[in-house]
Every structure is written in structure tokens, then in C-alpha cells.
Amino acid sequence: MNNYPNFKDKETFKKAFKAYLEAKYAIDFEKSTPYQQYVVLGEMIRYYIAKDWNNTNQVTFDTKAKKVYYFSMEFLIGRMITNNLMNAGVYNVVKEAFDDMGIDLNEVEHQESDAGLGNGGLGRLAACFMDSVASLGLPVHGNCIRYRYGFFEQGVVNGYQVEHPDRWLKDVHVWEIRKDDQAVEIPFYGYIQMSTVNGKLVVEHKDAEYVKAVPYDVPMIGAGNHIVNTLRLWSAEPASTYPENDAFQYARNLREISSMLYPNDDTDEGKLLRLKQQYFFVAAGVNGAIRLHKKTFGTVKNLADKVVFHINDTHPALIVPELMRILVDEEGLPWEEAWNITKNCCAYTNHTILAEALEKWPVHLFKRLLPRIYTITEEINRRVLLEIAQTYGPNSKQAYDMAIIKDGRVHMATLAIHGSFSVNGVAALHTEILKNIEMKVFNDYYPGKFNNKTNGITHRRWVAQSNPELVEILNKYCGEEWIKDPEKYFPLLLKIADDPKAQKEFAKMKKARKDALAAKIFKEQGISLDTNSIFDVQVKRLHEYKRQLMNALHIMYIYNRLKSDAEFKKNYHPHTFIFGAKAASGYVLAKKIIKLINTIADKVNNDYETNSLLKVVFCVNYNVTYAETIMPAADVSEQISTASKEASGTGNMKFMMNGAITCGTLDGANVEIGELVGDDNIVIFGMTAKEVTDLYEQGGYNPWDYYNNDERIHQIIDQLTNGFFDHVDPNEFQMIRDTLLGKDNYFVLKDFDSYVKAQEKINELYKDQKKWLHMSIVNIAKSGFFTTDRTMRQYNQDIWHVSPIQTVKAPAKKDTEAKAPAKKAPAKKTTAKKAA
Numbered sequence: 118m119n120n121y122p123n124f125k126d127k128e129t130f131k132k133a134f135k136a137y138l139e140a141k142y143a144i145d146f147e148k149s150t151p152y153q154q155y156v157v158l159g160e161m162i163r164y165y166i167a168k169d170w171n172n173t174n175q176v177t178f179d180t181k182a183k184k185v186y187y188f189s190m191e192f193l194i195g196r197m198i199t200n201n202l203m204n205a206g207v208y209n210v211v212k213e214a215f216d217d218m219g220i221d222l223n224e225v226e227h228q229e230s231d232a233g234l235g236n237g238g239l240g241r242l243a244a245c246f247m248d249s250v251a252s253l254g255l256p257v258h259g260n261c262i263r264y265r266y267g268f269f270e271q272g273v274v275n276g277y278q279v280e281h282p283d284r285w286l287k288d289v290h291v292w293e294i295r296k297d298d299q300a301v302e303i304p305f306y307g308y309i310q311m312s313t314v315n316g317k318l319v320v321e322h323k324d325a326e327y328v329k330a331v332p333y334d335v336p337m338i339g340a341g342n343h344i345v346n347t348l349r350l351w352s353a354e355p356a357s358t359y360p361e362n363d364a365f366q367y368a369r370n371l372r373e374i375s376s377m378l379y380p381n382d383d384t385d386e387g388k389l390l391r392l393k394q395q396y397f398f399v400a401a402g403v404n405g406a407i408r409l410h411k412k413t414f415g416t417v418k419n420l421a422d423k424v425v426f427h428i429n430d431t432h433p434a435l436i437v438p439e440l441m442r443i444l445v446d447e448e449g450l451p452w453e454e455a456w457n458i459t460k461n462c463c464a465y466t467n468h469t470i471l472a473e474a475l476e477k478w479p480v481h482l483f484k485r486l487l488p489r490i491y492t493i494t495e496e497i498n499r500r501v502l503l504e505i506a507q508t509y510g511p512n513s514k515q516a517y518d519m520a521i522i523k524d525g526r527v528h529m530a531t532l533a534i535h536g537s538f539s540v541n542g543v544a545a546l547h548t549e550i551l552k553n554i555e556m557k558v559f560n561d562y563y564p565g566k567f568n569n570k571t572n573g574i575t576h577r578r579w580v581a582q583s584n585p586e587l588v589e590i591l592n593k594y595c596g597e598e599w600i601k602d603p604e605k606y607f608p609l610l611l612k613i614a615d616d617p618k619a620q621k622e623f624a625k626m627k628k629a630r631k632d633a634l635a636a637k638i639f640k641e642q643g644i645s646l647d648t649n650s651i652f653d654v655q656v657k658r659l660h661e662y663k664r665q666l667m668n669a670l671h672i673m674y675i676y677n678r679l680k681s682d683a684e685f686k687k688n689y690h691p692h693t694f695i696f697g698a699k700a701a702s703g704y705v706l707a708k709k710i711i712k713l714i715n716t717i718a719d720k721v722n723n724d725y726e727t728n729s730l731l732k733v734v735f736c737v738n739y740n741v742t743y744a745e746t747i748m749p750a751a752d753v754s755e756q757i758s759t760a761s762k763e764a765s766g767t768g769n770m771k772f773m774m775n776g777a778i779t780c781g782t783l784d785g786a787n788v789e790i791g792e793l794v795g796d797d798n799i800v801i802f803g804m805t806a807k808e809v810t811d812l813y814e815q816g817g818y819n820p821w822d823y824y825n826n827d828e829r830i831h832q833i834i835d836q837l838t839n840g841f842f843d844h845v846d847p848n849e850f851q852m853i854r855d856t857l858l859g860k861d862n863y864f865v866l867k868d869f870d871s872y873v874k875a876q877e878k879i880n881e882l883y884k885d886q887k888k889w890l891h892m893s894i895v896n897i898a899k900s901g902f903f904t905t906d907r908t909m910r911q912y913n914q915d916i917w918h919v920s921p922i923q924t925v926k927a928p929a930k931k932d933t934e935a936k937a938p939a940k941k942a943p944a945k946k947t948t949a950k951k952a953a
């Protein structure tokens with residue numbers, strides 16, 4: 118199945134690796150650097166899977182299989198090397214060979230830059246999806262932009278966040294392959310000329326400024342099944358024709374398109390460049406897909422039987438008018454037929470109900486940049502409204518609510534809903550809110566279109582790769598098959614949840630992971646942590662609705678209490694509060710909250726009266742790689758968003774699968790976590806989604822009542838501005854005080870008391886280690902539901918309907934062990950092929 122024999126066994130690999138490295142860098146092997154070793158290892162893996170990759174494409178083509186193109190502005194991939202070694206089934210061969218050669222595999226893995234092509238949860242979800250579909254053998258391919266600069270690198274100076282460009286492509290990107298022959302030219306600006314020639318509509322785009330989209334393909338390697346899917350990253354380059362009057366300006370403008378990822382999570386950027394990026398990768402991806410489809414079938418009429426375009430959040434919603442443009446203008450189909458095909462090809466996932474996140478584009482901007490796409494969108498809107506009028510009459514409220522273009526703006530969510538056969542939310546509660554409140558009008562009009570697909574995480578990265586001690590435990594109690602079906606095998610842990618010997622093993626695992634995190638934090642930030650303390654962790658993007666501020670205020674309260682209440686101090690189990698969060702560069706309040714957390718850390722970590730009981734750490738530059746060390750080390754998972762605001766969350770699932778106890782509100786997937794583990798194995802507090810929604814309807818509440826009536830709140834609010842903190846201007850946190858006592862839109866003060874009680878409960882529960890370990894084991898046992906393998910199966914059953922790719926031979930049985938097979942490498946032909 119694979120004719121690149123260099124991973125056959127340890128000795129063969131050692132020889133090949135050494136020869137390749139010496140040839141590539143023209144140096145003695147002994148003098149090579151870890152970076153050079155990384156590049157050689159990466160390239161060898163890519164050669165190793167090349168045949169499978171080609172084969173996967175060829176089989177899908179030959180069998181004329183239906184496939185999915187998953188369009189997402191973000192894929193937060195992180196490092197790929199460990200994942201690729203494991204999924205390709207060569208991890209142990211390489212590990213043992215490196216041990217022999219005196220190379221630290223871990224150090225080599227750390228040479229890879231973290232591919233941060235995303236902001237947070239949404240992009241990480243897309244990356245987890247890619248791992249699962251490849252592992253399930255489903256023909257699902259990603260489309261995104263090859264941003265030269267990914268999500269910014271965070272620094273902290275004097276407690277303030279500073280942003281540095283993420284130059285992840287500065288060294289070679291070993292995984293990608295540039296495909297010049299599949300480049301696509303994309304038109305912007307200009308004007309449209311329509312004429313009729315022999316009774317046929319001819320649409321010409323005049324004076325357009327073309328940009329060439331060049332694909333770079335990145336392999337998405339399935340676990341032990343010899344399936345390799347493709348993540349296609351589009352890069353902007355000069356087209357064959359360009360405006361002669363200002364070639365330099367043209368070159369600068371086009372470079373911008375694939376230059377950087379917008380660092381905004383959950384806010385609508387509304388910038389021309391962002392719209393350009395969206396059309397750029399949508400048009401490139403859709404045109405590429407149609408080209409391949411026509412090569413396979415010679416017609417577009419069966420497109421809906423063979424292709425699904427998945428629209429991940431509204432960012433790629435231009436797929437809808439772009440597909441219409443191709444079908445009507447280029448393929449000459451009548452509008453109705455084209456619309457039918459389009460509606461049956463597209464599926465849309467909604468990720469948020471936050472009003473500020475719903476994308477809307479000013480008509481004047483849209484029209485100028487994308488003249489033809491605009492007229493098509495107008496026509497879609499006109500026809501949709503005519504149809505709505507048949508049900509609700511003209512000028513109805515429903516018609517207004519469901520219009521795509523209104524008040525001078527193009528509404529992308531609305532466009533995506535009309536143009537898709539499926540609209541899904543990302544957790545049960547979120548989908549219910551969409552159906553019954555936020556998008557009720559659409560759900561009434563399109564019964565059956567809305568459905569739920571609860572998010573997930575890939576257990577291969579978040580357990581197999583990140584938590585070796587847990588892997589050992591799972592192998593022991595669940596059997597090595599767990600990696601193939603965690604939902605089936607994890608529950609075997611329930612039997613040993615109270616077994617003292619097993620509990621000890623879990624405790625040891627957690628301690629080892631806490632030691633690893635503590636070592637990393639000490640190395641990077643010089644803060645030493647007590648790994649017998651409770652690791653209470655909140656890592657996620659910084660946003661008011663996620664309420665890092667409530668966590669920070671609670672720490673201030675604990676500090677005050679420790680300083681003033683001896684009885685409390687005696688009962689307080691040592692705590693380490695760990696944060697990690699990037700704030701969008703323009704989000705002033707979010708940045709203030711980072712400063713506040715660092716200021717609190719500075720104060721409490723340096724107080725010798727309390728710092729054996731209370732420590733605070735702000736982990737700098739939280740990203741996927743960091744998360745791989747943090748998730749397994751947590752005792753407590755902070756999921757404290759204002760109920761109804763967090764669509765799902767996926768961090769909550771990573772923590773759960775590694776045995777942390779959720780301290781959370783009834784929001785997003787926390788609700789489902791709670792249902793799975795039961796009330797005794799989760800700590801829930803705070804307002805419910807319904808209470809939140811009702812309170813908003815009443816116009817909110819008066820935070821001053823809480824300030825005046827709750828001494829704890831009074832004290833901490835005052836401390837924000839009364840000189841309590843050393844080395845900061847007393848006005849530093851005025852803005853935070855004003856926000857809390859102004860509207861407190863996210864109900865921080867309102868939920869504060871309930872949060873304090875939840876934290877008290879956690880303190881007591883942790884002291885009873887038998888009880889705590891029971892809870893922890895139950896959480897792991899029930900977490901199998903959250904594998905993205907399950908999520909992807911459900912997408913496929915209900916939305917995509919594609920069949921697994923038929924590989925030539927069934928994969929060797931041992932290929933999918935948690936640790937790739939040490940002794941048995943996959944069967945390979947021995948066709949000689951020389952490296953380098």
C-alpha cells in the first residue's frame with residue numbers, strides 16, 4: 118500500500134534519516150540541529166504518505182464519489198508533526214530510532230511552528246473535524262486562506278498585552294504542496310455588461326482587477342487507515358493580466374488578501390479587506406470544485422448529488438451567489454434550476470447568537486467590490502421575498518426579518534439560511550435558542566431545516582497525543598480499542614471509579630500532568646507552582662461574555678478573605694488560578710481585564726501571608742500547543758459564560774476528557790456535560806439562559822443594589838480604584854468599575870454570589886480525594902460523546918450523506934493503536950524509492 122519503505126523498521130529508518138539529512142544539508146549528521154532534524158523528519162513523513170494521498174484522490178475520482186468541501190475562514194491547526202507521526206502509524210519506530218541516535222523527539226517536535234490560522238474555538242473545531250473525517254475515511258476537504266501571518270503572538274509587558282506578528286511561514290512549511298496548475302483567477306471591481314447573443318444571456322465582467330489564487334495543499338492524515346484528505350490553503354498572487362497604470366499598488370493590494378488573519382473572535386469586522394478575503398477563497402474553492410466535478414461528470418446538473426459545500430459560520434456565505442453565478446452565467450442554466458441546485462448543495466453552520474457577530478456588509482461596498490455577485494444577491498433577495506409574500510403577504514414583518522438586503526446592508530446569515538438545505542447549531546441549547554428565539558421566523562418558514570450538531574474535539578490530539586499517562590490508564594482499563602470508539606469504551610471506566618488502586622493511578626496521572634505544566638510555566642515565566650494545589654483553569658479568548666472578570670473578582674475576594682478570616686484560611690485548600698487568553702487588538706476593555714489579572718497576580722503572588730494558599734498565573738500566548746499542556750493539567754475547568762452567550766464551547770470538552778471537573782453555568786455544551794455526568798459530578802451555578810433572556814427583556818438590572826448590599830462586592834469594586842494595587846495608577850481600572858456599575862451587561866455582579874458558593878463547593882469536594890477522583894473518572898468515562906468522530910458521523914448521517922472512501926486494501930488491524938505500533942509497521946511493498 119505504501120512504497121516508501123523507510124519507516125519499515127527502526128534500523129532502516131535510522132539509515133534513511135541520516136542519509137537524507139546529510140544529503141539535504143550537506144553536513145555531518147552529528148552536526149545537525151533539531152530544526153534540521155525536524156525538517157527532514159517532516160519531509161520523510163510527507164513522502165511516506167504521498168502514495169496514500171494520491172490514492173485517496175484517485176479513488177474518489179474513479180468511484181465518482183460524493184464529497185464535501187468544508188469552507189472555513191479559520192483552521193486552527195497547531196502543530197502537525199506528532200499528529201502525523203501517530204496517524205501515519207510510525208510514531209514508535211521514529212521514537213525508538215531517535216532514542217538510539219540520541220535525538221530528543223520531543224525537542225524535534227517543538228521545532229514546528231504552531232499553525233495559528235484561526236482565532237479560537239471555531240477554527241480549532243474545523244481542525245478537529247479534519248482529523249476525524251480523515252480517520253473515518255470520509256471524503257471531506259477543507260478550504261481556507263494561506264495567511265502569511267496567523268493569529269498574533271501575544272506578549273505581556275508590565276501586565277499589558279502586546280501583539281507581535283505570527284510569522285509561522287518564516288521557515289519552510291514541510292507539509293504543504295504548491296499546486297500551480299490548479300490556480301484560479303478571481304475578478305474584483307469593474308462593471309458588468311450584459312447582452313443577449315442568439316437568445317442567450319451573455320455576462321461580461323469588464324475592467325476587473327484579477328487576482329490569482331494559488332492552492333497549497335496540506336495533507337490531513339487519517340488514523341491508521343491510509344486515507345489522506347486535503348486542506349487546501351489559497352494564496353493570493355499577481356494574475357496574468359493586471360492594471361497597467363499602477364502595477365505596484367496592485368501588487369501591494371493583492372498581497373494583503375492572504376496576508377493576515379483578522380484577530381477578531383465574535384465581532385463583525387466590516388472591512389473591505391475582509392470581504393475581499395471571503396470572496397477570494399470562496400470563489401477559488403468553488404471554481405476548483407466545479408472544474409473537478411465537470412471533469413468527472415461532464416455536467417453540472419448532478420452537482421447536488423455529488424457535492425456539498427459546507428459554510429462554516431457566515432464568512433463563506435458568498436458560496437451561495439458565487440455558485441449561482443457559475444451555474445447561470447457560465448453554465449447557462451435557467452435561474453430556477455440553478456437555485457434548486459445551489460440550495461441542495463449548500464449547508465450552513467451557525468456559531469453564535471451574539472448580535473455583534475452577525476455579519477452585515479454595506480451595500481455600496483459590496484456592490485463596488487463584487488458587481489456581479491451583488492446583482493445576483495439582489496435577485497436572490499427579490500425572489501425570496503416574492504415567495505415569502507405568498508405565505509405572509511407583502512410588507513409583513515416576516516418579510517422584513519427574512520430579507521437578505523435591508524437598511525443598506527447585505528445580511529450574510531440570512532443569505533446562508535435561504536441558500537442552504539440545512540442550518541445547524543453547535544449544541545443542544547444553542548440550537549433551541551436559534552429555533553425558538555433568534556431565528557424563529559426562519560424556523561417557522563423552513564420547518565425541518567434547522568438541526569443540532571453538538572461540537573466535539575478529536576480525542577487523538579486531546580488525549581492520545583497530549584496525555585500519555587491517561588493513555589496508559591485507558592489502555593489498561595478500556596483496552597487499546599478505545600482509540601477507535603471512545604464513546605463505546607470510555608464508559609468501562611465507570612466500573613473502577615471507586616476502586617482505590619485505580620483512583621491512585623488517576624491521581625498520579627493528574628499529578629504528572631500538573632508537574633509538566635508547572636515546569637513549562639516556570640521555564641517561561643519564572644513562577645513556581647505548588648502542584649498539590651487545585652489547578653483551577655480558565656483558558657479561552659478574552660471576551661466579556663466569557664466572564665474572566667468574574668473569575669478575577671472572585672480571586673480578589675478570596676485574597677481579602679484570606680487576609681481577614683483565620684477560620685476561612687484554615688479551611689482553604691491551596692489554589693492556583695491559571696488564565697490564558699488573547700484579546701482582540703482593538704478590544705480595549707478585554708485588554709484592561711488582562712492587565713487586571715496580571716495586576717492581581719503581582720499582588721497575591723508576592724504576599725507571603727497568603728501565597729502558599731493562593732497563586733495566580735496568566736499564561737502568555739495561549740495557543741493550541743500551549744493548550745496541549747494545559748488541558749491535561751487542570752483540576753477545575755472554568756466555563757462561566759453568561760448563560761445563552763456561549764454557543765457550545767469546546768475547551769469544556771477537552772478539560773472533561775482529561776478529568777477536570779466543570780465549574781460552569783448552564784450554557785452551551787455545559788448543559789450536555791451536566792446531563793451526561795449527572796448533577797453530582799459537575800458544579801453548576803448562576804442564572805439560566807431563560808432568566809438571562811427575560812432579564813434583558815426587562816432592560817437589565819441595577820448593579821448598584823449589589824454594590825450597596827453585598828459587602829464583598831463593595832470591597833472589591835472599591836479596590837479596583839482606591840490604590841489597593843501597588844504600582845498602578847488608581848485610574849487604571851476605572852473603566853472596569855464603570856462597566857460593572859453601569860449596565861453590567863453580562864451579569865457579573867448578579868451571578869457573583871452564586872459563583873462564590875460554587876467555588877466553596879469545589880474547595881470542599883477537593884478535600885475529599887476519594888469523592889473528587891470518583892467525579893473525575895466519571896467525567897472521563899462520559900466524555901466519549903464529545904469526540905468529533907461522533908460529531909462527524911452525525912453531520913454525515915443527517916447532512917452530507919457521503920460514503921467512506923474505499924481504499925484498495927483493508928488497513929492492517931494494528932494500525933490504530935493509541936501509540937502507533939512499535940513492532941509492526943503497516944505492510945508495505947518494497948518498491949525501492951530513494952529519499953531526497
Ligand SMILES: *Cc1c(COP(=O)(O)O)cnc(C)c1O
Pocket residue numbers: 236237238239241656657658739740741744765766767768769771
Ligand atoms: C479549544 C480552544 C479554544 C476554544 O476554547 P473555548 O473555551 O471553547 O472558548 C480556543 N483556543 C484554543 C487554542 C483552543 O485549543
